[in-house]
Amino acid sequence: MNTAQSELELNSVGQRILQLRLKQNLRVVALGDSSVYGIGDIGGKESQVGYGWTGRLAHDLQATKYLNLSKNGARAADVLIEQLPSALAVRADIAVICVGGNDALRNNFDPVKVAHSVYKVISELEANGTVVVLLGIHDPSRIAPAPKSIKCVLLDRALQVNVALKWAVSKTNAFLLETIDREEIYDRKNWHIDRMHPGPRGHQILADLVRRELSLPRRSKEKLPTESNQERKAKTMWLLTNGLKWFARRSIDLLPALIYLLVKDALRLGSISSGYAIRLKLYLEIILLNLFEDGFKALRQSTVETDDVFNISFAWRSPTKQEILT
Helix, strand or coil, X not given: CCHHHHHHHHHHHHHHHHHHHHCCCCEEEEEECHHHHCECCCECCCCXXXXXXXXXXXHHCCCCEEEECCCCCCCHXXXXXXXXXXXXXXXXXXXXXXXXXXXXXXCCXXXXXXXXXXXXXXXXXXXXXXXXXXXXXXXXXXXXXXXXXXXXXXHHHHHHHHHHHHHHHHCCCCEEECCCCCHHHHXXXXXXXXXXXXXXXXXXXXXXXXXXHCCCCCCCCCCCCCCCCCCHHHHHHHHHHHHHHHHHHHHCCHHHHHHXXXXXXXXXXXXXXXHHHHHHHHHHHXXXXXXXXXXHHHHHHCCCCHHHHHCCCCCCCCCXXXXXXX
16 A cells, blocks of 8 residues: 555545544444443343443444444354344444454464454445444453463463454554553453453443544533442352353363463463563564464455455464563
8 A cells, every 4th residue: 555545544534533523413333242242331121231331432422323233252253244244234433343352262262263354344344434443352361360370371362362453453444442551441440240341430441442542522411320239249149140151151162272271381371470471462463463464465466265365274372481581
């Protein structure tokens, strides 16, 4: 892409944002997994399920149409196949997406496929006239109560997902809101009792971050409430019922993968010091972005189907700690 084309696209995005600031009847659509569904928030008919950060965003923007297509357990391919068609039919002004967490928790995790699926979702939404905002994955090792060895695996996977998202955004005009280095995200008061989803305050923080990323003013007179009268006993009961169901479903696939990765990485990852985490992040970006780029070039220079280009068996080998630190 030459300089003139880049400037034209940047101007086009800026004009679209300006139009959003002036438009009265905004349409917002949300796609993704349980982090978008609203688990951990208040205000919904289900216990411990509420507006969610996407619903709070729609409220703050006084959107006249809001559709949440997210589904618990959804992976990147699910968003592409199951949620995208309905999102296109809405012809929304803004689409907010968060996905990749469930991909990272699976034995057959493949960051290349995640990158491809997200790229196609963004491309089709943008071709439909929609401004797309993608929410990055936080560092679960700083929130989830787990042994240090498991936290190493979770951090490794989260960084891979974020590189996949970053690559997809680099090929489009979408906005990527990275959360992994935002300290306000990790205040435990902002998290649900399950430590996997934001609490009411956390959902509102995310809604504010997305709105500010788009430079859009809040149109609502007041924000939705973030305080709940629900007793801790009720939250604990929710965790023991819904949380255990989730764990039972994931155990079939996740636990064997964790055991394998823990044995494989036990002598390599060791700890997750901040210096190691930074170097691991840079290492992943260099290796994975090059891999995604090779697939993208092959896609543009040939007539093969996208699935043929990206549907590869990606045997990821995490770098050893010594390789990163040297």
